[in-house]
Amino acid sequence: MDVKEILQLVVIGVAMGSAYAIAASGLVVTYTTSGIFNFAHGAIGMLSSFLYWQLTVQDGWPVWLSVIVVVLGFGPAVGAIIEFGIVRGLRGSSLATRIVVTIALMVFAMGLATNIWQGQSASLPGFFPDADPVRFLDVALSVHQVIVIVCALTVAVGLRFFLFRTRVGTAMRAVVDSPATASLNGIKPDVVSQLSWAIGAGLAALAGVLIGPMLQLEAFALTFLVINAYAAAVVGRLRSLPMTFVGAVGLGLFINLVPYVVEHIGFLSSALDGWRYQPALPAVFLFIVLMLIKDSSLRGARPTRARTMRVPTFTESVLGSAGVIAFTIVVAQFLSNDTLNRLQLGFGVGVVGLSLVLLTGYGGQVSLGQMGFAGVGAFAMLKFGGASGNPLGLLAAFALAAPVGALVAIPALRVRGLYLALTTMAFAQFMDETVFRHEGVFGSTSNALGRLSIFGVSTDGDKAYLVTVVTVLCLLSIGVLALRRSRYGRVLTGMRDSELASATLGIDPRAVKLVTFALSAGIAGVGGALMAMANEGAAAEQFALVQSLPVLLIVVVGGVGMVTSAFSGGLALGLMSIVGKQVDISNLDLLLTGVAAVGLSRSPEGWGVGLADQVTRIVPTSRRFAFLPGRPAPQPEPVDEVTPADVTRPSGVRAGGLV
Amino acid sequence: MSATDGAEPSVSSSNGQVPVDALAAAGLAEVEAHTPILELAAIRAAYGQIQVLHGVSLKVFRGETVVLLGANGAGKTTTISVMSGQMTPTAGDYLLAGRRVNGAAPDALARIGVCTIPEGRGVFPNLTVTENLLMASYGGTPAARIKDQAFELFPRLAERRNQAAGTMSGGEQQMLALARGLVTNPAILILDEISMGLAPIIVDELYSYVARIARSGVSIVIVEQFAHRALAIADRAYIMAHGSVTAEGDPADMEAVLQASYLGSGH
Ligand SMILES: Nc1ncnc2c1ncn2[C@@H]1O[C@H](COP(=O)(O)OP(=O)(O)OP(=O)(O)O)[C@@H](O)[C@H]1O
Ligand SMILES: [Mg+2]
Numbered sequence: 001m002d003v004k005e006i007l008q009l010v011v012i013g014v015a016m017g018s019a020y021a022i023a024a025s026g027l028v029v030t031y032t033t034s035g036i037f038n039f040a041h042g043a044i045g046m047l048s049s050f051l052y053w054q055l056t057v058q059d060g061w062p063v064w065l066s067v068i069v070v071v072l073g074f075g076p077a078v079g080a081i082i083e084f085g086i087v088r089g090l091r092g093s094s095l096a097t098r099i100v101v102t103i104a105l106m107v108f109a110m111g112l113a114t115n116i117w118q119g120q121s122a123s124l125p126g127f128f129p130d131a132d133p134v135r136f137l138d139v140a141l142s143v144h145q146v147i148v149i150v151c152a153l154t155v156a157v158g159l160r161f162f163l164f165r166t167r168v169g170t171a172m173r174a175v176v177d178s179p180a181t182a183s184l185n186g187i188k189p190d191v192v193s194q195l196s197w198a199i200g201a202g203l204a205a206l207a208g209v210l211i212g213p214m215l216q217l218e219a220f221a222l223t224f225l226v227i228n229a230y231a232a233a234v235v236g237r238l239r240s241l242p243m244t245f246v247g248a249v250g251l252g253l254f255i256n257l258v259p260y261v262v263e264h265i266g267f268l269s270s271a272l273d274g275w276r277y278q279p280a281l282p283a284v285f286l287f288i289v290l291m292l293i294k295d296s297s298l299r300g301a302r303p304t305r306a307r308t309m310r311v312p313t314f315t316e317s318v319l320g321s322a323g324v325i326a327f328t329i330v331v332a333q334f335l336s337n338d339t340l341n342r343l344q345l346g347f348g349v350g351v352v353g354l355s356l357v358l359l360t361g362y363g364g365q366v367s368l369g370q371m372g373f374a375g376v377g378a379f380a381m382l383k384f385g386g387a388s389g390n391p392l393g394l395l396a397a398f399a400l401a402a403p404v405g406a407l408v409a410i411p412a413l414r415v416r417g418l419y420l421a422l423t424t425m426a427f428a429q430f431m432d433e434t435v436f437r438h439e440g441v442f443g444s445t446s447n448a449l450g451r452l453s454i455f456g457v458s459t460d461g462d463k464a465y466l467v468t469v470v471t472v473l474c475l476l477s478i479g480v481l482a483l484r485r486s487r488y489g490r491v492l493t494g495m496r497d498s499e500l501a502s503a504t505l506g507i508d509p510r511a512v513k514l515v516t517f518a519l520s521a522g523i524a525g526v527g528g529a530l531m532a533m534a535n536e537g538a539a540a541e542q543f544a545l546v547q548s549l550p551v552l553l554i555v556v557v558g559g560v561g562m563v564t565s566a567f568s569g570g571l572a573l574g575l576m577s578i579v580g581k582q583v584d585i586s587n588l589d590l591l592l593t594g595v596a597a598v599g600l601s602r603s604p605e606g607w608g609v610g611l612a613d614q615v616t617r618i619v620p621t622s623r624r625f626a627f628l629p630g631r632p633a634p635q636p637e638p639v640d641e642v643t644p645a646d647v648t649r650p651s652g653v654r655a656g657g658l659v
Numbered sequence: 660m661s662a663t664d665g666a667e668p669s670v671s672s673s674n675g676q677v678p679v680d681a682l683a684a685a686g687l688a689e690v691e692a693h694t695p696i697l698e699l700a701a702i703r704a705a706y707g708q709i710q711v712l713h714g715v716s717l718k719v720f721r722g723e724t725v726v727l728l729g730a731n732g733a734g735k736t737t738t739i740s741v742m743s744g745q746m747t748p749t750a751g752d753y754l755l756a757g758r759r760v761n762g763a764a765p766d767a768l769a770r771i772g773v774c775t776i777p778e779g780r781g782v783f784p785n786l787t788v789t790e791n792l793l794m795a796s797y798g799g800t801p802a803a804r805i806k807d808q809a810f811e812l813f814p815r816l817a818e819r820r821n822q823a824a825g826t827m828s829g830g831e832q833q834m835l836a837l838a839r840g841l842v843t844n845p846a847i848l849i850l851d852e853i854s855m856g857l858a859p860i861i862v863d864e865l866y867s868y869v870a871r872i873a874r875s876g877v878s879i880v881i882v883e884q885f886a887h888r889a890l891a892i893a894d895r896a897y898i899m900a901h902g903s904v905t906a907e908g909d910p911a912d913m914e915a916v917l918q919a920s921y922l923g924s925g926h
Contacts (some may be wrong), residue, residue, distance in 0.1 A: 124885060170790050171797070177783040184781060185839070186769035186797035 351568020405521020
């Protein structure tokens with residue numbers, strides 16, 4: 001044990017934690033005042049890092065001016081614009097929509113950054129890079145690190161003062177408590193909410209400027225860094241600022257000390273040899289925290305009434321599928337191999353999207369980590385199907401991914417809503433950073449994966465394989481629809497509407513959730529196998545966390561309650577990739593999702609639902625083509641809604657508030 | 660926004676078309692004697708597709724105390740939501756001092772002097788008593804004056820000034836809510852079931868404060884289940900059933916009507 005070395009790590013951990021604390025407190029401020037968990041928070045920080053780099057390093061602005069422009073100008077402006085343009089439209093929308101919209105913004109920001117600052121993986125100097133390090137407890141601290149710690153303390157004290165000692169800050173807490181009462185007092189909730197977004201984004205910008213120099217300036221890495229901030233904010237139950245600071249510093253220490261411990265404990269270091277576990281430490285931390293917190297009625301779980309779409313009958317789904325397959329066969333004849341390949345990949349992702357129709361659309365659970373399961377499926381295909389294209393590999397993909405899903409669902413039995421989404425995100429990050437990149441999983445060299453060969457008929461050709469992917473998607477959709485019509489499906493949708501009511505009817509919600517998670521993961525696994533075969537080889541990049549996010553997005557945009565969204569989503573992804581190649585804009589799909597975010601805030605149930613309404617209006621039900629999505633089932637009389645959350649939460653005090 | 664979202668009373672945003680600014684300038688209380696300070700004319704309102712108010716008409720003249728009575732689900736709270744701006748009527752006119760204000764935001768109405776104490780304690784549970792009072796100053800009254808007057812009127816609140824409002828007893832919370840109506844000098848005070856869930860003795864105390872506000876010349880709308888208590892301080896009363904006004908008159912007559920209908924329905 002080297003005390004000095006440990007002390008050095010502790011001090012670095014505290015400095016890092018301080019930067020996370022700033023980011024996390026911004027997250028908490030916006031979440032409590034608007035109920036929207038801003039997944040784009042890290043992206044705002046990332047953009048701020050780049051902008052700051054552009055101004056200082058590239059354009060030679062003085063540091064102080066750049067800091068002011070980025071932290072007091074750019075950040076708050078972005079926050080205010082997001083609030084005005086998007087957040088306002090999301091009142092009363094479903095959790096999936098609320099999550100997906102800021103994810104779309106995050107993805108958009110990444111696309112933007114990679115386009116503006118293409119390939120620039122520069123490094124950003126910290127504040128006063130030439131100053132001598134400060135010595136503290138026999139440990140050397142750079143001036144930048146000292147400034148970070150001082151900033152964090154200032155933000156902590158400043159926020160406390162602002163929220164508790166100023167009228168505007170108190171009004172912010174009042175809006176958290178009760179927006180309706182606030183407006184009866186003459187407070188404008190919109191203005192307060194906009195202010196809180198401006199402050200939150202300003203803090204993200206500050207964090208970006210402070211963290212940027214501590215790491216490599218790289219869009220994806222900086223954006224996901226904020227998963228660290230999520231972890232800290234979750235320690236504060238997304239509500240308490242002091243606990244958020246504790247969490248942030250704890251995380252900073254965890255990340256810095258665990259590698260030291262592992263290194264010095266023999267069996268641990270040999271067990272972890274060859275695993276890139278360090279990048280996954282924030283996810284592990286988040287996972288541990290999520291396992292430890294008690295899930296009282298969390299505000300992320302505010303129930304909303306979802307529209308129930310008419311479920312197509314078996315005949316309708318079979319006829320519709322036949323039509324889609326026939327159409328694909330015809331169209332495939334006219335497409336180039338490259339186009340075909342992009343469509344194969346798109347519909348492969350569509351299958352992963354279908355897994356969310358079951359999980360999110362029917363079951364009301366949001367997962368951000370479906371690509372983690374898809375990767376497991378690809379792994380199974382590689383091992384069982386291999387070069388021969390044995391169709392049993394698809395079965396293996398399902399069979400391996402499903403239990404992994406059940407495993408991840410175990411925390412799902414405890415946490416709900418937003419916390420579940422964060423859990424799955426942590427899982428996907430872990431798979432991405434640690435498992436999939438391990439040599440023994442996909443291998444370092446390109447692994448040969450043959451496309452399916454069904455009863456001796458090879459689908460090696462690009463036309464044949466596209467038809468195969470679409471066929472599998474159709475078959476799985478028929479299966480998912482059959483599930484939806486079954487008793488299990490009714491129980492599932494019943495549970496989405498009221499877990500409590502279902503429990504009183506003798507349904508064990510935990511068993512249903514477990515099964516749903518497993519089935520959904522299994523479907524995602526099949527999707528992953530199809531994606532890998534489209535590329536004739538599995539690679540970690542295909543199943544990276546960042547690939548998980550657009551999946552939820554495309555199905556929510558298409559209407560997550562309808563299987564058609566898996567088709568439209570797959571098609572959209574394929575087309576975006578084709579167009580992106582034509583116009584030579586990198587990450588066009590990422591950019592277009594920003595448009596989707598704005599669109600969603602105007603039509604929170606997805607464009608597909610709106611389209612379905614139009615179709616039902618024009619074509620009478622009896623004459624409708626079988627494969628068109630149905631008319632929404634007649635609304636039950638909205639009675640005074642008593643939700644489980646209302647029952648369990650005492651109506652008086654909600655513990656905490658923004659403290 | 661989808662159709663189902665309308666099922667929750669949404670806080671409408673303030674937009675410029677509603678002449679509340681003109682009203683603020685003119686002063687709500689300066690209304691001429693023959694013009695009602697508040698008038699609902701054939702108001703219809705709905706939660707999503709469900710029509711709840713089917714043409715409610717009522718008038719409140721300056722300095723008057725008006726009571727709105729009716730069975731559970733008659734639409735009283737909905738009517739009040741229209742008055743406070745929390746719901747926008749689907750048809751009909753909402754007039755303040757003779758000016759149409761349909762669609763005005765609740766915060767805009769609050770700032771021109773329409774003070775609503777909503778059903779079930781309009782306080783911020785996680786804010787302290789002092790902070791709750793501070794929030795009342797958004798209506799325009801200076802914060803210091805609000806605090807001084809409130810603590811003078813309700814010594815019990817002064818004792819608990821740093822306590823979170825949500826941890827006080829129901830009666831104390833209701834006092835806090837009422838204090839806002841008392842010390843901000845509203846032109847119109849709207850009270851929704853301030854007696855809900857409280858012991859009769861507390862209700863008496865609260866009503867003595869309401870009577871005091873009424874004597875100071877504030878126009879008051881009271882919604883109550885405790886018909887007797889409210890009628891005692893009322894100038895006029897309306898009875899609602901199934902989303903419309905079924906009777907209107909002086910308190911004594913209305914009490915008789917109520918009694919008859921209760922007897923008729925087996926009470
Ligand atoms: N959020 C809502 N969504 C749908 N319907 C509602 C909603 N709120 C109230 N209603 C319905 O509107 C009608 C009138 O309700 P309201 O709350 O105005 O009655 P009330 O006269 O205040 O009753 P109470 O004396 O019980 O408070 C009721 O039938 C009620 O079920
Ligand atoms: Mg009521």
